[in-house]
Amino acid sequence: MTSLSDKYCVIGNPIAHSKSPEIHPVYARQTGQDLVYERCLAPLDGFAATVQRLVAEGYKGANVTLPFKIEAVQACTRLEERARAAGAVNTLVFANGEIVGDNTDGPGLVADITRNAGVAIAGKRILLLGAGGAARGALLPFIQQGPREIVIANRTVATAGKLAEDFGRYGIPIRGTGFADVAGSFDIIVNGTSGSLAGEVPPVPPTVFGPGALALDMMYGSQPTVFMAFAAGHGAVARDGLGMLVEQAAEAFAIWRGVRPDTTEVFKKMRP
Numbered sequence: 194m195t196s197l198s199d200k201y202c203v204i205g206n207p208i209a210h211s212k213s214p215e216i217h218p219v220y221a222r223q224t225g226q227d228l229v230y231e232r233c234l235a236p237l238d239g240f241a242a243t244v245q246r247l248v249a250e251g252y253k254g255a256n257v258t259l260p261f262k263i264e265a266v267q268a269c270t271r272l273e274e275r276a277r278a279a280g281a282v283n284t285l286v287f288a289n290g291e292i293v294g295d296n297t298d299g300p301g302l303v304a305d306i307t308r309n310a311g312v313a314i315a316g317k318r319i320l321l322l323g324a325g326g327a328a329r330g331a332l333l334p335f336i337q338q339g340p341r342e343i344v345i346a347n348r349t350v351a352t353a354g355k356l357a358e359d360f361g362r363y364g365i366p367i368r369g370t371g372f373a374d375v376a377g378s379f380d381i382i383v384n385g386t387s388g389s390l391a392g393e394v395p396p397v398p399p400t401v402f403g404p405g406a407l408a409l410d411m412m413y414g415s416q417p418t419v420f421m422a423f424a425a426g427h428g429a430v431a432r433d434g435l436g437m438l439v440e441q442a443a444e445a446f447a448i449w450r451g452v453r454p455d456t457t458e459v460f461k462k463m464r465p
């Protein structure tokens with residue numbers, strides 16, 4: 194028998210590790226929404242064709258994960274501003290013959306910091322480590338919270354400079370630099386590098402961690418990351434990227450279904 198539930202999936206390669214199929218069914222049950230959510234493995238050279246197939250099969254939307262977030266921009270017929278600013282798409286909506294691209298990674302990060310960690314971004318000094326897709330996606334949502342200043346530090350300094358230039362027009366002081374040249378202390382430090390995957394801490398001076406600063410690593414796992422240990426060792430409150438993951442999923446769910454789930458249950462389930 195064919196299911197009449199609305200269909201969604203997460204597209205990636207590899208895809209077996211994705212936690213999204215554990216999250217969305219909980220949100221659906223919680224909000225009384227009738228949907229199924231699956232994993233979709235797309236060939237490395239077949240992202241656009243996979244999206245076309247999903248549309249033809251009547252899917253209502255999809256999440257996009259590595260390595261397709263940037264390529265997904267080209268597959269869309271329309272982009273929301275935050276996806277355009279991020280230069281990357283993690284959420285697709287298939288409706289009225291359109292493929293609409295959005296990016297909920299940055300809003301998820303902001304929601305985790307402001308709601309879950311209870312730390313306001315307005316008026317704060319922010320240090321963003323990394324200038325890749327995730328860091329780029331965080332910038333507009335951060336700027337919209339009205340921080341006092343944003344410093345972007347990256348291994349490839351020119352990329353940090355370019356990012357600062359691209360986002361300078363929003364009226365918040367923002368500059369790019371190298372890790373070793375970061376001066377002063379910050380209220381919120383976000384590690385958006387993939388260094389933690391290799392057990393590497395961006396070599397910033399430990400003085401970047403202001404008293405009681407929030408240090409958030411976008412990466413997550415069963416153990417605290419090396420960056421979290423470094424930050425906690427210098428007086429910061431360390432947090433990993435699980436809350437960001439759960440919140441970006443809630444934001445995507447809200448875009449698709451028009452109802453915002455409560456993330457507490459999923460957060461507890463994934464970290465008992």
Ligand code: NDP
Pocket residue numbers: 298322323324325326327328347348349352385386387388389390391393394395411412413434435437438439441
């Ligand atoms: P990208 O590949 O787009 O960017 C990687 C960034 O990390 C670049 O700035 C790169 O610098 C830097 N980098 C890589 N290796 C090192 C190193 N050894 N030391 C210092 N800097 C390094 O990756 P993404 O932006 O997509 O992802 C970044 C991280 O964020 C990953 O760990 C990912 O898992 C996590 N993430 C978490 C999410 C969540 O929901 N929690 C969502 C999205 C991402 P350079 O420019 O010099 O190459």
